[in-house]
Amino acid sequence: MxxxxxxxxxxxxxxxxxxxxxxxxxxxxxxxxxxxxxxxxxxxxxxxxxxxxxxxxxxxxxxxxxxxxxxxxxxxxxxxxxxxxxxxGRWFLWDTRTPALALVGGTGVVPAVAMTRTARRLGRTDLLHVVAVGRDPRSLPYADELARSGATVAFTRHDDGTRPAGAPSVAELAPYAAAAEVAFVCGSPRFAEYAAPLLIEAGVDPTVIRVEQFGATGNAG
Missing domain, CATH: 2.40.30.10 (Translation factors)
Structure with missing residues (x-):
């Protein structure tokens, strides 16, 4: 180890x-x-x-x-x-062939990191878009790697020069939501309560949203 x-x-x-x-x-x-x-x-x-x-x-x-x-x-x-x-796990996984959108927060970025690494290896980065949310660069794991992979990295309390501080908006998500045939949400219970409705508002079919929570009431993290 x-x-x-x-x-x-x-x-x-x-x-x-x-x-x-x-x-x-x-x-x-x-x-x-x-x-x-x-x-x-x-x-x-x-x-x-x-x-x-x-x-x-x-x-x-x-x-x-x-x-x-x-x-x-x-x-x-x-x-x-x-x-x-x-x-x-059979529910919360990406088959690498279906167009996907991942909206993840905090340490909930971990499965999205696996998805981006796999997409790069297979040459299927066009099928996946990740939106990762954190307070600032220090509190968001893998922030640099995700940004290099083309993810939208949204800092709620930090202006990184590419986008102002703040949570992702419906307008930011809508272009990726339109193409997504499956959507993944991973984060704390509070994050999941915020993220799933946001995806629906952006145009994602609620029946294709898969949610994984972590923390005191979740299983993975």
Whole structure:
């Protein structure tokens, strides 16, 4: 396991997985911790890496009181062996052939990063557009990579010189919504409550919107 810390409350893990199965962008793994007395705690984490990457990449946000995220952030060391189960998920994945729009916020950008990396490898960047939302560059993981990939990066409290500070507008989303046959929303419950209606207002058919939440009431992050 390799580990680095892009920001104070976020760690990035890159792991070798024994007997690894191929994954599709949008899927996740369950990481399980096991104590000497066999007490276990587990949590689901979306995959950031492309399937062609020799390692599986996760981004872990340290949550208040989080057993798993706290251990991975503060205790786990390079070289540790962890229990993983996956890849998991059939609903929240991109098949790489269907025109797609992803509206993601905060650490919810992770599955969209996997989608963009896969789209680049396959030469299908024309089929995917990502709109990533964060307060500022420091609080939005993978912001530079997403911008280089052609994503719309919207900082709500920072003017980066390409767009004024503020949330994405219906007008910004509408051109991508018109072409999308599937739409992905990933972020906190609060973000999901904001993002799904915005996509509908921009013209996305509500029946093709797939939502994944993380945090205290979500499964992946």
């Amino acid at each position: 390799a580990k680095d810390q892009p920001s104070r409350d976020v760690v990035r893990l890159r792991m070798h997985v024994d007997d690894r199965q191929r994954h599709r962008p949008g899927q996740h793994y369950v990481i399980r911790l096991r104590a000497p007395d066999d007490y276990t705690a587990q949590r689901s984490y979306s995959i950031a890496s492309d399937d062609d990457d020799p390692l599986v990449e996760f981004l872990v946000e340290r949550l208040p009181g989080g057993e798993v995220s706290g251990h991975l952030s503060d205790v786990a060391e390079v070289g540790d062996v962890l229990e993983l189960r996956g890849p998991i």
